[in-house]
Amino acid sequence: MTSTLETVPEYISRYLARRIYNRFQMIFWLSKSEENIDETDEAINSEDESGSVNENTAKILSRSLEIAIEQFRKVREGGREDITEKEFAEIDKECEIIRNREIITKDLSHEKVEITSKDDQIVIGPPILTRFEKARIMGARALQLSVGAPVFIEIPKNATTSLEIAMEELKQRVIPIVIKRTLPNGDYQNIPLAKFE
Structure with missing residues (x-):
């Protein structure tokens, strides 16, 4: 059985990751002035040559990922207590797929291209x-x-x-x-x- 998360096109997952990232930015930095927000946004989006992500952003994303996995687990279990071990193993496998997905923290620029056939x-x-x-x-x-x-x-x-x-x-x-x-x-x-x- 393939998970629907594996079939999502990459540009959509990048888009969704960016939306989640922007939402967290709004929540955590809402009280700061616009100038500070712009400076913070530039600092977070900038990566060094090795490609490592800002440590604060990594913590936020890992915490939100764990919350999302916990919510996914609750939805899949459906509030039932009579879950078989096979179903429990399948849910764990799906959660592991979600956990191992690459989280894209930087919105890569894409040049618009005319499609010809x-x-x-x-x-x-x-x-x-x-x-x-x-x-x-x-x-x-x-x-x-x-x-x-x-x-x-x-x-x-x-x-x-x-x-x-x-x-x-x-x-x-x-x-x-x-x-x-x-x-x-x-x-x-x-x-x-x-x-x-």
């Missing part, structure tokens, strides 16, 4: 427009049409508003627009409207 396939997200993308496109195009932008299609006889014209243009895929889909780490893919199904 062969044959201009859609790599990020579904191959169709999401309802949010459709709404955004139609709203932007309707606004353009309402202020006098040229129409890309023959205006339908039953169209009475710029939104109806924008919907028809979207249906025929004649709007020259590119959709930018972004991953949580900042990587993105620019997809022309014509590539969607």
